[in-house]
Every structure is written in C-alpha cells, then in structure tokens.
Amino acid sequence: MNISSAKLEQAMPHDESPPSAAGNDRVHRALMDNVHPPIWRNPSPTDTYNLVVIGAGPAGLVAARAAAALGARVALIERGLLGGDCLNMGCVPSKAIIRTSRLYAEMRDAENFGGQVPDNIDVGFSTVMERMRRIQARISRADSVRRLSAEGIDVYFGEARFVSPRAVAVDGKTLQFKKALVATGARPLTPPIPGLAEAGYLTNENVFDLTECPRRLLVMGGGPLGCELAQAFCRFGSHVIIAQDDPMFLPKEERDAAQILSDALARDGVEIHLNTTAVAVRMEGVRKIVDLVSEDDKFSVSVDEILAGIGRAPNVEGMNLEDAGVRYDTETGIHVDDFLRTSNPRIYAAGDVCLEHKFTHAAEASARMAVRNALFLGRERLSGLTIPWCTYTDPEIAHIGLYVREAREKAIPVRTFTVLMHDVDRAVTDGEEEGFVKIHVRQGTDRILGATVVARHAGEMINGLSLAISSGIGLRALARVIHTYPTQAEAIKMAADAYNRTRLTPTVKSLTRRWLAW
Ligand SMILES: Cc1cc2nc3c(=O)[nH]c(=O)nc-3n(C[C@H](O)[C@H](O)[C@H](O)COP(=O)(O)OP(=O)(O)OC[C@H]3O[C@@H](n4cnc5c(N)ncnc54)[C@H](O)[C@@H]3O)c2cc1C
Numbered sequence: 190m191n192i193s194s195a196k197l198e199q200a201m202p203h204d205e206s207p208p209s210a211a212g213n214d215r216v217h218r219a220l221m222d223n224v225h226p227p228i229w230r231n232p233s234p235t236d237t238y239n240l241v242v243i244g245a246g247p248a249g250l251v252a253a254r255a256a257a258a259l260g261a262r263v264a265l266i267e268r269g270l271l272g273g274d275c276l277n278m279g280c281v282p283s284k285a286i287i288r289t290s291r292l293y294a295e296m297r298d299a300e301n302f303g304g305q306v307p308d309n310i311d312v313g314f315s316t317v318m319e320r321m322r323r324i325q326a327r328i329s330r331a332d333s334v335r336r337l338s339a340e341g342i343d344v345y346f347g348e349a350r351f352v353s354p355r356a357v358a359v360d361g362k363t364l365q366f367k368k369a370l371v372a373t374g375a376r377p378l379t380p381p382i383p384g385l386a387e388a389g390y391l392t393n394e395n396v397f398d399l400t401e402c403p404r405r406l407l408v409m410g411g412g413p414l415g416c417e418l419a420q421a422f423c424r425f426g427s428h429v430i431i432a433q434d435d436p437m438f439l440p441k442e443e444r445d446a447a448q449i450l451s452d453a454l455a456r457d458g459v460e461i462h463l464n465t466t467a468v469a470v471r472m473e474g475v476r477k478i479v480d481l482v483s484e485d486d487k488f489s490v491s492v493d494e495i496l497a498g499i500g501r502a503p504n505v506e507g508m509n510l511e512d513a514g515v516r517y518d519t520e521t522g523i524h525v526d527d528f529l530r531t532s533n534p535r536i537y538a539a540g541d542v543c544l545e546h547k548f549t550h551a552a553e554a555s556a557r558m559a560v561r562n563a564l565f566l567g568r569e570r571l572s573g574l575t576i577p578w579c580t581y582t583d584p585e586i587a588h589i590g591l592y593v594r595e596a597r598e599k600a601i602p603v604r605t606f607t608v609l610m611h612d613v614d615r616a617v618t619d620g621e622e623e624g625f626v627k628i629h630v631r632q633g634t635d636r637i638l639g640a641t642v643v644a645r646h647a648g649e650m651i652n653g654l655s656l657a658i659s660s661g662i663g664l665r666a667l668a669r670v671i672h673t674y675p676t677q678a679e680a681i682k683m684a685a686d687a688y689n690r691t692r693l694t695p696t697v698k699s700l701t702r703r704w705l706a707w
Contacts, residue, residue, distance in 0.1 A: 216322050217322065222333070223334065224270040224329050225267075225269070231362065234362055238367070239256065239366075239564060240252070240253070240263045240367070241364050243266050244266070244267065244349075244504075245267035246272065246552065247540065247549045248553060249267070249370070249539075250272070250332050251556040251557060253342050261564055264342070264345060264364050265342050265343070265345070266346075266357065266359050271333070271334060271344075272328075276329060278397055279393060281328055282321050283581070287420075289317045289321075290420065291583055293425065312402065312425045312426050314401060347359040348507065349508060350507065351510060352509070354535065355535060357369065370536075370559055371531070371537070372542060372552070373504040374503075374540055374542055375501035375504060375547055376394070376504055377392035377502075380467070380497050382467050382468065383470070384470035387470075388477045389477075389495075390494075392496070393498070399494075402422065404427065405428045405490075406419075406430070406494050406495075407431075407467070407492040407494070408430070408432070408498060409498065410433065411437075411438040412498060415498035416438050416454065416582050417581050419459050420453070420582050423454075428460070430460040432465040434464065434465060438451055439580060441588075442592075443627070443641050445643075449584065449643050450643075451463075462481060462483055467480070467481055468481070468482050476493065477493070479495065505523060505542065515531045515533050516532040521545075522538075522543045525571070527570040528558075529555060530562065537562065539552060539555040540552030540555060551574075575589060577651045577655045584623050585645065587643075587648050588651070590658055602631065602633070603630070603638060606628045606687045607626070607627045608625060608681075610622050610624040610644050619645070621646075623645075624643030624647065625641075625642075625643055626641075626642050626644070626680040627642075630663070630664060636663050637658050637662075637663060637664065642654070646677055650680070650681065653681055654681060668685035
C-alpha cells in the first residue's frame with residue numbers, strides 16, 4: 190500500500206458511536222474502494238505513455254479521462270485519494286455540511302416563514318458528518334478507480350517523482366512519457382504563529398474528521414474557506430470567533446458584497462474581528478488561548494479549536510522538478526505560459542499547482558485545455574478563459590470578469606446596472622431578499638465586462654452571466670431572453686431591461702412618439 194498512513198487517517202471517519210459505527214464503516218469502505226482500494230496492485234508499464242498525469246484531483250481526473258477518451262495511452266498517478274481536495278477535504282464535504290447548517294438556521298427562523306420554531310433544536314453533529322461521508326462516498330463513484338480502469342487509464346497509487354525530462358518513477362516503476370501533466374494541487378498554508386503548532390490546529394485537511402462540534406472555535410482568515418466554515422459551525426451551535434487581518438472579508442470582492450456578508454455573519458452570531466491578527470497561542474489546561482492584535486488593541490480569546498484558513502500553497506516539492514527542467518516557485522507554483530506549458534515543452538501543468546484562481550471548475554477547464562494543447566497541437570490560451578467563482582455563504586457571493594476598480598485601473602469606462610434582490614418577486618416570496626445583481630458594461634455599449642451577484646443562489650445565477658460573457662452576448666440580447674417567472678435569476682433580466690431603458694434617449698423617445706401619433 191503506497192498511501193501514507195497519515196493520509197489514510199485523514200480520510201477515516203473517527204470514532205463514531207453505535208449504532209452508526211457499522212454504517213460508518215460501510216460508508217468508509219465504499220469510499221475507499223472507489224478512491225484508494227486497500228488491495229490495489231499498480232499495473233506494470235509496458236510502453237511509452239502518450240500522457241502521464243500526476244495528481245488525481247479534478248484537474249488530473251479530467252485530463253486523464255479526456256485524453257483516454259481520445260485514444261491516448263494514459264497513466265494517472267495519485268499519492269493519496271482519487272478526487273483530490275475537492276472530493277475528500279474541500280468542495281464536497283464543505284458544501285454538504287453547509288447545506289445542513291442552513292437547515293438549522295431555517296429551523297431557528299421558522300416563524301419568519303409562518304412556521305413554528307421547534308422546542309428543541311438539537312444539532313446531532315455526528316449525524317451531520319455521517320451525511321457528509323455518505324455524500325462523499327456517493328460522489329466518489331463517478332471517478333472510481335474501477336471506472337477509470339474501464340476507460341483504459343492505468344492508475345498508479347504512489348508518490349510520483351521525475352527521474353528525467355521524459356520519465357516519472359512511482360512505486361519502483363519507471364513510466365516513460367511523450368507528454369506529462371502536473372496536477373498536484375495545493376495544501377493549506379501553515380500560519381507562522383508561535384505556539385500554534387504545539388497547541389494543534391485544524392485546516393481543511395482535518396476539520397471534516399471532527400467528531401464533536403467545538404464549543405468555541407477561532408477561525409483565522411476571512412477568505413471563502415474561513416467565512417463558509419465560520420457560518421456553518423456557528424449554525425451548528427459553536428461560538429465562532431473570526432479574525433481577519435484585513436478591513437473586510439473576501440478582500441477581492443466588491444465592498445458592498447463583503448459588507449452584506451459581514452452583516453450576515455454577525456446576524457448569525459459570529460463574533461467578528463476585522464483588522465485583527467493572531468500573534469501567539471498557548472495552552473491553559475485543555476483550552477487554547479490565542480493572543481490577538483487589532484490596531485491598538487491587544488486581547489486574548491479562549492477556544493477549544495482553531496481553524497486556519499489563511500491561504501493555499503502549491504504542491505511543488507518532492508517531485509524532482511529540477512531534474513525535469515520544470516521551473517517553479519513555492520508561492521505561485523509551477524510556471525506555465527499562456528498555453529499551460531512549463532519550461533520543459535513536454536510537460537504541462539493545470540489546476541491549483543499553477544493557477545491563481547484555485548477552484549475546481551478552473552482546474553478542470555485548465556486541464557482540458559492542457560490536454561488539447563499537449564496532445565493535439567492546440568493553441569488555446571489560459572488568458573482566454575472567463576472564470577466565475579462563488580463563496581457559498583448565506584447569502585452566496587459570486588463574481589465573474591472585471592471588478593470596477595480593475596476596469597478603472599485599465600482606464601476602461603464602465604457603467605453599472607444594479608438590481609436589488611428585494612425588488613425581485615421570487616426573492617421576496619422566498620424570504621431571501623438580501624443581496625443584489627450588479628452588471629458592469631463598457632460605457633456606451635451593452636458588452637458585459639463583469640458582474641457580482643449576492644443572493645441565496647448566486648452560484649447558480651452567475652452561470653447565466655458566464656454564458657453571456659463567454660458567448661459575447663450583451664445586455665440587449667439578455668433583455669430579450671424569456672426568463673421563467675418567478676425566479677431569482679430574473680434579476681439579471683431586470684438589469685438588462687434597465688440597460689435597455691438607457692437607450693431611450695430624448696431623441697429616440699420623440700421619434701417613437703411621432704411614429705405612434707402618425
Ligand atoms: C475547504 C475547501 C472548500 C472548497 N470549496 C470549493 C468550491 O466550493 N468550489 C470550487 O470550485 N473550489 C473549491 N475549493 C477548491 C478546490 O478544492 C480546488 O481548487 C481543486 O480541488 C483543485 O483541483 P486540483 O486537481 O488542481 O488539485 P487537488 O484537488 O489538490 O488534487 C491534487 C492531487 O494531487 C495529488 N498529489 C500531489 N502531489 C503528488 C505527487 N507527488 N504524486 C502523486 N500525487 C500527488 C494529491 O494527493 C491530490 O489528490 C475548495 C477548497 C477547500 C480547501
């Protein structure tokens with residue numbers, strides 16, 4: 190077995206008490222059978238591969254499957270679990286628990302929906318985590334080792350290491366390749382805070398293994414991971430303190446979007462400390478005491494657990510990239526050109542290991558592009574991709590394209606059309622009125638440059654704008670698209686209608702009036 194026991198430990202549900210223990214074991218076995226079967230025997234390479242893919246997260250899986258479907262001889266190497274961060278310790282487990290946390294928030298809010306708040310809202314944390322693991326096991330079927338093998342992919346478990354510019358070693362075997370793709374992802378950054386390592390802390394690599402909900406939890410970092418999990422754990426009943434060393438959450442997002450999130454977290458009961466940095470940690474009995482510094486103030490908080498979500502570091506170490514002639518640095522990862530080619534023209538990279546935007550859909554899109562460029566003489570450019578993203582808090586915050594500040598920096602004149610969700614009928618009927626749709630167009634045209642959506646389902650809504658931008662559809666055309674009523678996505682059509690009204694200049698109005706009179 191090549192997987193490190195520490196990695197396997199991470200994926201193991203810890204001591205669940207009966208009667209769920211047997212069920213948990215079954216779910217765990219089903220998951221492991223798909224993502225890293227205990228009895229797996231690596232194949233023996235017989236010939237040069239068209240493509241060797243290192244890392245079986247979203248980028249590696251998509252690349253291997255796309256290449257194999259087109260008839261290439263493909264090897265896929267994974268040192269841990271198929272599915273990578275997304276399935277095992279990222280998107281899937283976080284979205285699963287966020288959904289349950291929303292259920293609890295809605296139960297507490299039942300009166301606002303004409304219902305009754307249950308007498309006793311008892312959060313069964315172990316049941317929440319069981320559901321999460323069942324979902325992981327179910328989703329893992331789509332990319333199971335059996336399915337990949339059936340598609341003709343040679344799957345190797347083990348740590349991959351380049352032994353030359355044209356060969357990779359894994360599990361004592363040497364795999365020759367015509368082309369290789371590095372898709373080794375990223376890992377959580379370690380906060381350099383004195384005492385933290387000794388006290389112990391959580392990251393996305395172990396937070397989903399928790400068996401008890403911490404009574405008091407400090408979340409360090411107000412990016413997407415910190416905000417999503419702070420809200421979820423607060424809704425499970427933790428007293429959550431969040432410290433962000435910036436004046437606002439999600440620093441990249443538009444200020445008003447971040448403010449709505451801040452208000453939403455505060456309303457949920459999260460204790461918010463902006464402009465605040467953790468500087469030291471010490472133990473007092475079983476409690477972790479964290480010293481925090483905010484502007485002139487110094488104070489301490491006492492918590493049961495600390496969750497660090499301060500950023501991600503690319504996995505570039507230990508692969509012997511130097512011998513393969515692949516340039517990289519430990520901050521931005523593998524250096525690629527606009528075609529995703531590294532400094533070794535036989536080797537490409539995709540996903541978190543080389544991208545600024547570390548998202549599953551970006552990893553997958555870059556992997557498809559890398560395969561086309563590497564194997565089929567494609568000339569597709571990374572800079573040609575328009576990548577949306579979303580933070581899955583309640584409300585969700587989604588964005589695509591340019592921010593206004595970026596347009597200003599590039600001296601692009603912008604006009605913005607904003608629709609508030611409280612003017613959208615479906616948002617009102619659903620009691621989900623918080624947020625807005627803001628669409629930026631190039632002044633004097635209907636060309637969409639960027640958009641921000643803050644809404645309960647912003648992650649779904651942004652896809653319509655993504656389609657518009659990537660297909661060159663402007664607001665004029667969007668205004669003609671019939672949207673079903675009542676839906677929250679109508680907010681996008683309302684913004685397009687607002688654009689159309691600006692075309693009614695006094696001259697146009699007077700002409701239409703004369704036409705109608707005639
Ligand atoms: C808590 C959390 C929530 C997230 N939520 C979302 C979300 O909602 N939406 C979204 O789009 N993104 C989300 N992300 C980001 C998303 O998980 C990543 O962008 C995505 O997993 C990147 O895919 P990847 O294939 O590049 O890398 P990874 O998923 O990290 O996969 C890389 C794989 O390479 C393997 N590997 C590394 N080195 C080697 C080696 N030397 N040999 C063999 N194998 C190796 C690793 O074991 C790993 O399995 C979230 C991330 C976190 C942490």
